[in-house]
Amino acid sequence: MTSITETAFATLEEQKRLLSPVHKGPTEKAGRFGFRGKLALKFAQQFADEARPPELCSDQVIAVAEAGKPTFDFFAQWVLSFEHLGNVAEVLKGLLSPEGKYFIFANNIDLLSKYQVEIDGINFYVLPIDESTVYNELLELFYIEKNDLKKATTAGKIDAVANAGIAFDQTFEKITFEKGLEVMGPVRNRNENRPV
Template identity: 40%
Template sequence: MTSIESTAFGRLEAEGRLLKPAHKAPTKAPGRFGFRGEIAISLDPVANLEAVFAAAEGDDAALSFLAGSLTSYKQLPALVEAIGANLKPEGKYFIYVGDLERASRYMVNFNGVPIYVLPIDDTSVYNELIEFLYIDKTKMKKFDTAQKLDTIVDAAIKYDKVYESISYEEGLNRL
């Protein structure tokens, strides 16, 4: 059984960043540890990545998947600073941002790690992911939290669509 200490979540847990967990345990997929809740990204000002879905595979030091919501695009550097050591170029990271135009969909690269930066349409990250990754919503209703997380992670890992690649600064200029 995978323990949190042996995963990419170990550091985040030790730093007290994993907040309001609805799930913080191994999932049904062998060797996968999942988290559903919030991740603290800064204390001054207080900012959290909300509605988080995240997973780590085995004893990999990086998260294989992360999705969540930020109020503002300007919070991206704080997110990357807080989680940066646990991100890898091959991971799938989907950050929904409240102040992006509806048609905005970008790949923003931070230290060699591409992050999907997407608008949130007054709905939940869960609903956005279901639609974005073409997951059957009816089937998802029958699953527990661990199964939902596994289904989302498996679909995200296969997702290969590429959006316009921009720098963080270019994104600021488009707000």
């Protein structure tokens, strides 16, 4: 049974960045550990022993790491603004490899745009998200039929998405992080148009 301490997740676990897990444990693939939940990107200043929620998180994280490997093979997440990609790259520095597949769904990039952004030698696929979830967007991107995974466990679903993500080889328009900051739209209020 793969333990979190044997994987790239160990650092994030130590830093208490893995929050609200729907799944945090071995997957059905031998030697693989998976996580579905939130990633704390920036912590609020703490006074004495009070516990404060993080100032900034990326949501809907789906990630896997193999035992004995220092880096993640697959990491997908949702961020409110494209600029938070900078925070993601900082938090995951040293835990990503040029061979890994990393997907960022940003709430404020044009719905018709898909980019590849390289930061410190690491390639990130940056995609828009349209009122959907990272999981559903990935199924669509990887051409996975939802019905095929209906009976799968959460761990099985993570494996299916990660396997397809690792095999993903499409290319999108390459832009710099700075160019992305120029073209990104305003940050949308995530609560607008929601029933109260």
